[in-house]
Amino acid sequence: MKLTISKNELNDAIQQVAKATSSRPAIPILGGIKFEVTHQGVTLTASDTDISIQSFIPAESSDTVIARVEKPGSVVLPAKFFVEIVKKLPSDNVEIEVSDHFITMIRSGSTDIQMVGLDPEEFPVLPSIEQGDVLQIQGDLLKSIIRQTIFAASTSEQTPILTGALVNLQDQQLRFVATDRHRLAYRTAKVDSSDDLRFSNIVLSAKTLNELSRLIPDASALVDMVVADNQALFKIGNVLFYSRLLDGIYPDTSKIIPQSFKTELIVDTKKVTDAVDRAYLMSREEKTNIVRLVTLDNGGIEVSSSSSELGRVTEQLEAFKMEGDPLRIAFNSKYMLDVLKVIDSEQLNIQFNGAMSPIIIRPVDHPHSTYVILPYRTTG
Amino acid sequence: MKLTISKNELNDAIQQVAKATSSRPAIPILGGIKFEVTHQGVTLTASDTDISIQSFIPAESSDTVIARVEKPGSVVLPAKFFVEIVKKLPSDNVEIEVSDHFITMIRSGSTDIQMVGLDPEEFPVLPSIEQGDVLQIQGDLLKSIIRQTIFAASTSEQTPILTGALVNLQDQQLRFVATDRHRLAYRTAKVDSSDDLRFSNIVLSAKTLNELSRLIPDASALVDMVVADNQALFKIGNVLFYSRLLDGIYPDTSKIIPQSFKTELIVDTKKVTDAVDRAYLMSREEKTNIVRLVTLDNGGIEVSSSSSELGRVTEQLEAFKMEGDPLRIAFNSKYMLDVLKVIDSEQLNIQFNGAMSPIIIRPVDHPHSTYVILPYRTTG
Structure with a gap:
């Protein structure tokens, strides 16, 4: 694997995926970022097994060359040091070359870095979500819904299901509910989905939704959401965000909101x-x-x-x-x-x-x- | 005691003195701010016995009325709550009235606050420093000297004297030295003082110097410095900053700086x-x-x-x-x-x-x- 890539584009993608690396990984490979380089571009992936984030940097974008790929390949580089060093490199371009035993040379201006890379075969395989029924939603609307509900989720691990928000979709109505038994937040939104697309008893961790929210740029980006088995996948531009669903049945909250008042x-x-x-x-x-x-x-x-x-x-x-x-x-x-x-x-x-x-x-x-x-x- | 005072001027003065209140006061009175109200204006004082800060708000400034004093008097109000509530009051003016047993009413717009005040007689008396020999120094120069030396001071309480900076003045040369035995910072500056003004073996805590530095506005304010007995007093506009000197003899560092090199x-x-x-x-x-x-x-x-x-x-x-x-x-x-x-x-x-x-x-x-x-x- 050998390429030269724009420092700023590389840094942006690294900052996006780095949120999915755990600071104290159970196994070393989870503390890394996987690089997959083809002539089309560079795919970066990080995963703590609960969430995974993938970002794609195209080799060219609107006639500008972002990455010059000499030799495709892949490697996993330890995230913590790499995330911090990249933004401090002295030149606008970074050369990355992987040799035997995943020893990786990174060169930029006066700086030479030799890093001990890890075998990409050991990196967890992302869940395969077949591009089935997609809900497309305005990014700023999704950000609002998340902000207006997740504060009410529980922070206690004694009731894991309540640390999430319940997400429902039916008849083009998206609904988020969060509660910690002392307070409850309920938010609905009309969405443009196919009539028969339904999500039921989907529970996403409040922490995860918060990370997702940060990945959505402030502009009116579109977010695609797909649910399959025990995973949800969000697609925001060149970024894919995978999250495990929380296990369990969310309690029935429909009777908590009184219908009359004094x-x-x-x-x-x-x-x-x-x-x-x-x-x-x-x-x-x-x-x-x-x-x-x-x-x-x-x-x-x-x-x-x-x-x-x-x-x-x-x-x-x-x-x-x-x-x-x-x-x-x-x-x-x-x-x-x-x-x-x-x-x-x-x-x-x-x-x-x-x-x-x-x-x-x-x-x-x-x-x-x-x-x-x-x-x-x-x-x- | 009864007065109406501009919220912003009151807030500015409170923020200045509040740095001298300890968050966990040894006795309750040290967690308070003393108000002394005369027809000339309001003096606020806070002290943790190591440092004391006093700020004076004149009743009038360049023909603008800042405080309308109906009845002079004094009281000590608990700092922590008071510091936070003042900036959040709804009106531009705040009315403060002290009645029997130091019960204090604070009114601003729709807000009525009743606070349990403390007896100002119990508040520590500030050290009396006779206005003797004064060193006058540019505020931005003093800020630079502090910033360029105190980082080298020790943070270990095992060698208390090294947690300070040594301040010397002789022949119109001001000199700061700080060291933690692993590194040393040395800074001199030419100052306009009387020929015979001398400071020797004055050691001021690095933490205190840092607080002092924050009180100096960025503009080219002038700072007056007076040393007497075991206290130093700094005067910055309407603010007085008192600090105890550290006890002990600062080690001789003159031989640490080599005079030749290879x-x-x-x-x-x-x-x-x-x-x-x-x-x-x-x-x-x-x-x-x-x-x-x-x-x-x-x-x-x-x-x-x-x-x-x-x-x-x-x-x-x-x-x-x-x-x-x-x-x-x-x-x-x-x-x-x-x-x-x-x-x-x-x-x-x-x-x-x-x-x-x-x-x-x-x-x-x-x-x-x-x-x-x-x-x-x-x-x-």
């Missing part, structure tokens, strides 16, 4: 976020994060928190709408802030069924998201 | 920094940080490092000048990078006295800095 508020999203944030600062000092919300006779609300040592924060806010029973409720302000920060609507709707029942939060501008937070059962 | 190099600072940085990446994998430097017959140098598992990095560089004996030497690349990163000269001079003797590094453009690094004694 008290309803409409408030300004930014004002209520800032008020809860200030109350959170005080509640954090008590390590409880307890913040109280009380409806006022004048049609407004009061948000407050207190600390035995420090004192008390009280915030009075106007409501655009207040209907139903008067209310006095306490909740975890961190959970509430997590919701408030992802709501992309100037006003939000909050519904209550008394002090002991779930709080329901929805953006006013559109019906595609619903958030549920369980209240604290406090006295007084 | 090999001398002049090299490009950026090129040698980048080359050592790349070699460092490989040396770090071995956890030794060992990098080798060898003079070449062609008048250049070779910088290299190797790792038994990963391979080897070799860098060849030209030298503008190479004189004296051929050389083969090994050093800690992290220590070398620390020096190279603070050298503000396009070329640097490196002098050697063989593989076992200290390496001397100086900027070519000016004679005010000298750095010394002890080599590694390696075989081969």
Whole structure:
């Protein structure tokens, strides 16, 4: 294997795939990046067996030569050092040559690097996903859906299935649900898929979805999603992202979202976020994060928190709408802030069924998201 | 005590003094900020007994009213919560009112905060430094001197005196020295002081100097420095910074810097920094940080490092000048990078006295800095 390749293109592809290498690999080969060089270009692959990322660098792109391949071949190079050295190489081009026993010479300007490469035959084989039914989705929409749901997933390995988000597709409706039993995030989106394409009980790890989100460029890139057996494959331009599905059955959350309510508020999203944030600062000092919300006779609300040592924060806010029973409720302000920060609507709707029942939060501008937070059962 | 004050001016002053509050105060009062309000303005003070910072907010500045004082007085407010809440208050103005038992009401827009204040009589009294002999120094010069020396100070509490920098002033020459016994940084500067002003064996903690440096705005602010008994006082605009001097006698370092050499190099600072940085990446994998430097017959140098598992990095560089004996030497690349990163000269001079003797590094453009690094004694 021998080629000369543009440093910047090589670096971009390495940064993309490197997220799939484990920092403490169970076996050395998993700490590496596989290079496969043909006259068409260079394919880089990294895998920690849970996720795998593959990036293809074409030899030529719009008449610009990116890689000059003298001899095709393949090798696995240790990722950690390689990822850091490439961006610091002195020349715009990098020459890579593999000789016997996978000894690899890397040359760039004044720098000569000799690396001990590994046998590419030992590298895990990527799952073969037949290009069957593809869901195509706008990259920025997928990023939003991920951001607006995965914060509610559990971080506890005691309930592995809840560390993921449930993904469903039916009748061209894509639906993400995440919950840690204390709060729940629910997001739907209309997508352009074939009528009969369905995903059911697909659970993807929140951590994985977060990595996927970072691979999607901010521009309106298109993402192709395919599900087969226990794998999901996402295709973003020249990058392939493979993820194992989480094992197990996701709990039925359909009954958690109440269909009726006794008290309803409409408030300004930014004002209520800032008020809860200030109350959170005080509640954090008590390590409880307890913040109280009380409806006022004048049609407004009061948000407050207190600390035995420090004192008390009280915030009075106007409501655009207040209907139903008067209310006095306490909740975890961190959970509430997590919701408030992802709501992309100037006003939000909050519904209550008394002090002991779930709080329901929805953006006013559109019906595609619903958030549920369980209240604290406090006295007084 | 009762006043209304501009949120931004209050916030700026709080951020300045807050650095002197300890996050885990030995006694609660040290976790607080003292407010002293007079008709002239507001003085904020924080202290962890090692350092104390005081900032004065004038009631008026260039005809703008910053604080409207209704009733002078004083109180100590817990810093941690107060520092964070002030910048998040909803209005441009903040009303602060202290009532019985130091209960303090803070009002801003929709926000009402009640805080449990502490008795200002319990707050430590700042050392009284009589405004005697003052050294006045340009802020950006002092920042440079600090940055170019304190990295070489020890971080080990086993030799407390070496965790500081030695500050001397004699014949209008200010001199900073820091060393951890493996490397040494030496920096002098000509200052405009009275002929007979002298500082000798003043040792200031590197951590403290770092905090001081952050308080100096980037503009060419002037800093006044006064030393008395076991304290140093720095005055930067409306801010006073007090620091205890470190106890003990700083070791004599005058004999560490060799006066002659057997090999001398002049090299490009950026090129040698980048080359050592790349070699460092490989040396770090071995956890030794060992990098080798060898003079070449062609008048250049070779910088290299190797790792038994990963391979080897070799860098060849030209030298503008190479004189004296051929050389083969090994050093800690992290220590070398620390020096190279603070050298503000396009070329640097490196002098050697063989593989076992200290390496001397100086900027070519000016004679005010000298750095010394002890080599590694390696075989081969």
